[in-house]
Amino acid sequence: MATLLRGEVPVILQPAGPAQYAGAYCPNGVPLAEVRRGPFDGKRDIVVRPDADxxxxxxMTFGSGRIVYEHAGYDRGGKRAVYRYAPRLSPSHTAVMNGVAEVYAEHAHKGGQ
Known part of the structure; x- marks a missing residue:
């Protein structure tokens, strides 16, 4: 875990919850678990500074703003902020899901082996 400076809050990145993935792009044949998955899920070495208020x-954005995580509260202990992947807000989501759909289609074409 990173050393915290005064006022900083540790963060954990998690997969999208219902509030984040509702209405997100999901091609046919791709399981919902793939839509929920963000590229940085599980990352714990991030901190955030509170706003002036x-x-x-x-x-939180990554990859020049192409990947977005949305604040979703705190963990059970109340000490770590939880940010969940936000596929609807992530500009790269559609392209990634189209790639995932191609892999699933290729797998199905080969007979699921």
């Missing part, structure tokens, strides 16, 4: 930023 004491609240945490609503979104």
């Amino acid at each position: 004491g609240g945490l930023p609503r979104h």
Whole structure:
């Protein structure tokens, strides 16, 4: 875990929850688990600084803004902020899902082996 400076809050990145993936692009044949999965899920070595009003930023972006995680509260202990992957807000999501759909289609074409 990173050394925290005064005021910083540790963060964990997690897969999308219902609020984040509702209405997200999902090609036919691709399981919902693939839509929920973000590229940085499980990452724990991130910290965030509260805004001037004491609240945490609503979104965290990665990859020049192409991947978005949305603040979803705190973990059970209340010490770590939880940010969930936000596929609807991530500009790269559609392209990634189209690639995933191709892999699933190729797998199905080969007979599922």
